[in-house]
Amino acid sequence: MATHDYIISNASGAAVRADLNNALAAIVSNNSNASSPSTTYAYQWWADTTTGQLKLRNSANSAWITIFELDGTMLMEDGSAASPGLAFASDLNTGFFRSAADKINFATGGVERLEIGSSEVVFNDGSNDVDFRVESNGNAHMLFVDGGNDRIGIGTASPVRDLQLGDNTSASEIISLQTTTSGKGSIYFGDNTATSAEFAGMLRYDHADNSMQFRTSSVEALRIDSSGRLLLGTTTEGAALADNLTVADSGNSGITIRSGAANYGSLYFSDGDAGGAGEYSGFVEYNHNGDYLGFGTGSTTRLTINSSGNVGIGTSSPAGKVHAQVNDSGNSPSLLYLENLGTGNDTGSTIFFRNRVGTAFTDCSIQGLGTGTNQSALVFSTESGSGATERMRLDSSGKLLLNTSTELEASEHAKIQIASTGGGHICLGRNSSSISSGHDLGLIRFYSNDGGSYQEAARIEGEADGDHANNDKAGRIVFGTTASGASFPTERMRITSDGAMKMGDPAQTGNGGLSIFTSDVGSIHQRGRQIMFAKSTCGDVQEIFQVFKGSTGKLLIRADGNLYNAAGGIGVLSDLKLKENIVSANSQWDDIKGIQIRNFNFKEETGHDTHTMLGVVAQEVETVSPGLVSDQPDKDEDGNELGTITKVVNSSVLYMKAVKALQEAMERIETLEQRLFDAGIA
Numbered sequence: 001m002a003t004h005d006y007i008i009s010n011a012s013g014a015a016v017r018a019d020l021n022n023a024l025a026a027i028v029s030n031n032s033n034a035s036s037p038s039t040t041y042a043y044q045w046w047a048d049t050t051t052g053q054l055k056l057r058n059s060a061n062s063a064w065i066t067i068f069e070l071d072g073t074m075l076m077e078d079g080s081a082a083s084p085g086l087a088f089a090s091d092l093n094t095g096f097f098r099s100a101a102d103k104i105n106f107a108t109g110g111v112e113r114l115e116i117g118s119s120e121v122v123f124n125d126g127s128n129d130v131d132f133r134v135e136s137n138g139n140a141h142m143l144f145v146d147g148g149n150d151r152i153g154i155g156t157a158s159p160v161r162d163l164q165l166g167d168n169t170s171a172s173e174i175i176s177l178q179t180t181t182s183g184k185g186s187i188y189f190g191d192n193t194a195t196s197a198e199f200a201g202m203l204r205y206d207h208a209d210n211s212m213q214f215r216t217s218s219v220e221a222l223r224i225d226s227s228g229r230l231l232l233g234t235t236t237e238g239a240a241l242a243d244n245l246t247v248a249d250s251g252n253s254g255i256t257i258r259s260g261a262a263n264y265g266s267l268y269f270s271d272g273d274a275g276g277a278g279e280y281s282g283f284v285e286y287n288h289n290g291d292y293l294g295f296g297t298g299s300t301t302r303l304t305i306n307s308s309g310n311v312g313i314g315t316s317s318p319a320g321k322v323h324a325q326v327n328d329s330g331n332s333p334s335l336l337y338l339e340n341l342g343t344g345n346d347t348g349s350t351i352f353f354r355n356r357v358g359t360a361f362t363d364c365s366i367q368g369l370g371t372g373t374n375q376s377a378l379v380f381s382t383e384s385g386s387g388a389t390e391r392m393r394l395d396s397s398g399k400l401l402l403n404t405s406t407e408l409e410a411s412e413h414a415k416i417q418i419a420s421t422g423g424g425h426i427c428l429g430r431n432s433s434s435i436s437s438g439h440d441l442g443l444i445r446f447y448s449n450d451g452g453s454y455q456e457a458a459r460i461e462g463e464a465d466g467d468h469a470n471n472d473k474a475g476r477i478v479f480g481t482t483a484s485g486a487s488f489p490t491e492r493m494r495i496t497s498d499g500a501m502k503m504g505d506p507a508q509t510g511n512g513g514l515s516i517f518t519s520d521v522g523s524i525h526q527r528g529r530q531i532m533f534a535k536s537t538c539g540d541v542q543e544i545f546q547v548f549k550g551s552t553g554k555l556l557i558r559a560d561g562n563l564y565n566a567a568g569g570i571g572v573l574s575d576l577k578l579k580e581n582i583v584s585a586n587s588q589w590d591d592i593k594g595i596q597i598r599n600f601n602f603k604e605e606t607g608h609d610t611h612t613m614l615g616v617v618a619q620e621v622e623t624v625s626p627g628l629v630s631d632q633p634d635k636d637e638d639g640n641e642l643g644t645i646t647k648v649v650n651s652s653v654l655y656m657k658a659v660k661a662l663q664e665a666m667e668r669i670e671t672l673e674q675r676l677f678d679a680g681i682a
Contacts, residue, residue, distance in 0.1 A: 002026045003046075005039035013670050030054065036064065042567070059552075059566065081107040081126075158396075182208045262289045292316065338368060348377075363388050379405075428462065435468040441475060457482045459489045465497040478506070561608070572652070585660050592661035594624040595654075616654075618647035628654055 004026035008019050031037050032047035044057040047070060055064040068074050076096075079085030084095030084107050093110035106114040113130060115122045124130045129148045136142035144153040153159030156167035165175060177185035189201035202215040210226035223231040257265040266285035282297045294301040294316070304312040312318030313335075314325040324335040338349035348369040355362050362383045369377040376396035381388045393401040397412055404419035418424030428442025435441075441462040447454040459480045466474040474497040480489035494506040547555035556564045576582075598617055602608035622629040631645040 002029055003031045003033045003037040005037070006041070007039070013673050081105070081112040082110040177205070179207060184208075257286075259286075259288065264288070290316070340368075435464050437464050437466045439464045455482075455487050456489055587664060588657040588660040589664050591625045592658055596620050616649055618649050621649055621654075622647070625657070628657075
């Protein structure tokens, strides 16, 4: 076991060698010791033999981080839903964490999804809008919990009730209640206070007499007996109930109602409590005087068929083949209701529009599809001479599909979808004879409603980027967002007609490319990392460029040209696999000896700091080692060359030359020490 302070002090060659060996031994053994090293460094390893743990010093060199047990046991932090103790390198808010004792929790996207405890397993304990699905062999939604709508489906992915069984695409039985041949199968309905003996309603099938019974509380209210008779208020059929109305004949059969030429022929429907001939619930009558057939409820005619075959609904004077009329100030009264009770796929109701063009006919239609693979879809079709073609569809999820019958995107949020052989387009246009710079050409707005009212949160806008003329339509795209506490969007970014992208204060002028305009700080973010262009100051020096990881600063460039970084390292590519023609460098002794190290200060007119500095002069270095000096053309603020040059010294190569010269000096010193030792002087 060994530790070391990693400081090699000046001493004799043997002492330095021993000190180096001790440092290397500490490195090889990961500073293994019962107590931490007395001198620590950022990212230093320490094998703690007291706790049996391998530890790493943090970047601030202020604490030890436990990596794992020395016996191989892996430990992890408890973590949280937003920052799991065990996560994935490419998805840091997805993984496992421990919320309390004897519990393991699973999170995705920074949200807890599953908790496994010692007494229960809980899915979606945070009441988030998350679905739950159990798949069987052949049924992807054997059990499905619709988290957003608080519904449960068995065998369906789209339950429309609190509990739905099946998806109406199979003839197989959904629920089966089976008892003995003399037993009773029942479904009870009760409120949240009902016990097993208390219920508000019941549906029962009695196998003893093969009757279906409907009960309220404990009293039977309706029965369908084994002969298919419907019994209301009684459990025994009678002669009067056997056939309420029967019309039968070996040939034609019918019912005739005959009246005078100016009178009515009527059929009335009444209940047993009617007090007189004038009280009835409904009627059918033929008005001989008006020559129309009327259908009514109460004492009001609701539907009329006149002598021309015109049908009036709500009017006795239909102006067309079908004329529906209401006098209702309510909300959207229904004038037409079409229903198809077929059970096959793609059944529905259709409204056809036929027009004659010369000797040919063209058809348009509106079709409401019923069951099967196209549930509850409204289809609009037109004909262009070669048969009707579907042009638009409104499906059961509220999606509007244009020029396609198949959705392009399965997401429930993709409400408008357009398909075309040349690509689906959405066109927004401004119809004006005078369009100037800044005029709206088209606008997409995004709203939210928190229960109060809809307010705009963001927008994408097409604008004129200059005055328009024929074949001169300069345009720009403007993106706006609404700030916190505001109710109307502010422009945040624009792409101009010349392709420039501007952010922050897009109204500023620039040279194209990506420009960030701000009176304070401009920055670029990328998942926990940030590059900041700042106008903050440190003392009297402006900080103009900063790089952060999270909230921790990692790199700083100041206006005086100084560069700082957190780790203190600046590296170059040096891997053996990248290099060839590797030979020992020539002696650098004379070059380093000939280079003059000077004190100096920059001239005030250069704009550089004028304090005294230590360094070299390029022209002096050039006389000793010309390869270290290069010429840099001088440029103005717009990047234009001024015709003059400034000499630059390659300091990184200069440092390597100094290292080579230092090695030569060390060899000479060690040789001299050995001679002194052999002579008995040292």
